[in-house]
Amino acid sequence: MFGISFSQLVAPTSPLIASSRCCSRNKLVVKMTAVTNVKHEKLIESVVVKPPVHPTYDLKGVIQLALSEDAGDKGDVTCLATIPTEMEVEAYFLAKDDGIVAGIALAEMIFNEVDPTLKVEWFRKDGDNVVRGLKFGKVHGRAHSIVVAERVVLNFMQRMSGIATLTKAMADAAHPACILETRKTAPALRLVDKWAVLIGGGQNHRMGLFDMVMIKDNHISIAGGVSNALKSVDVYLKKNNLQMGVEVETRTFEEIHEVLNYASQNDTSLSRIMLDNMVVPQPDGDIDVSMLKQAVELISGKFETEASGNVTLETVHKIGQTGVTYISSGALTHSVKALDISLKIDTELALEVGRRTKRA
Secondary structure (H helix, E strand, O other): OOOOOHHHHOOOOOOOOEEEEEOOOOOOEEEEEOOOOHHHHHHHHHOOOOOOOOOOOOHHHHHHHHHHHHHOOOOOHHHHHHOOOOOEEEEEEEEOOOEEOOOHHHHHHHHHHHOOOOEEEEOOOOOOEEOOOOEEEEEEEEHHHHHHHHHHHHHHHHHHHHHHHHHHHHHHHHOOOEEEOOOOOOOOOHHHHHHHHHHOOOEOOOOOOOOOEEEOHHHHHHHOOHHHHHHHHHHHHHHOOOOOOEEEEEOOHHHHHHHHHHHHHOOOOEEEEEEEOOOEEOOOOOEEOHHHHHHHHHHOOOOEEEEEOOOOOOOHHHHHOOOOOEEEOOHHHHOOOOOOEEEEOOHHHHHHHHHHOOOO
């Protein structure tokens, strides 16, 4: 389901968006071309946890945009001034927090984009635990290339590892329910954020507006009610010969009854019912899940169920015990704390400083 080749990242009917680099004194300029990269494709196919499928997302273009953002119109002026062009070094990845590492496959793609001669070796894989002070990978080659790639690699890895770490904790606590993220991702980084959720042991919700029908409160209000919205969706899908998951948001028992009544009388594509904000916070900090549990019992396995609202690491276990199929949490991606990771050439000094500051 989650396999992907580089060619799948670009829509066949859309302009192919990839990038090439033109270097003048290491100046990086992004140009749009229709060229894919075989090395990127092979790397993606060999990763432990593959990125989710998206019909138009250009992962290579995102990498090149991040590198171009850093390089500007002059390149890395500090490297150009201080580092001999052909000097080679070895740098180690150091974990400065405990957590789940993610973004290793993406890091390799970035290093390859900057300098295909760089040699990268990992002592952990995506989804593995790391502890503070652990050396979990190394890169060897031209010093200039390593330092140019460093911050872009770490920016992706730290965010992805933070998402994976929180996802793992919430997925474990939510069992037997499955944990999902939402569309509350960083703009232009959706595939990367959702990839990190997979690495952390979660499952992906819809990738965007195109791959699933999700009837939410505003759709219901505009359509004039739940039944009207469901009927319009069923007509649309049949008319356009489309087959995809259909989810409807419900906020009250009345809306659930209306959904079930519609489904009992019509041939519908509905597959999941969202139970929104049926987790009620209590003054003592606890939560009341009785409404959610009653809603699940009312639906009685006729459709998948998804709990949404008031989902935190502290509440997710209790929510997961209600019998819901899925629990969605925007917090997995919209306000994640990055996992602190560094890339150091002088690792002993870095570890000494880290111990002094309680970060290694």
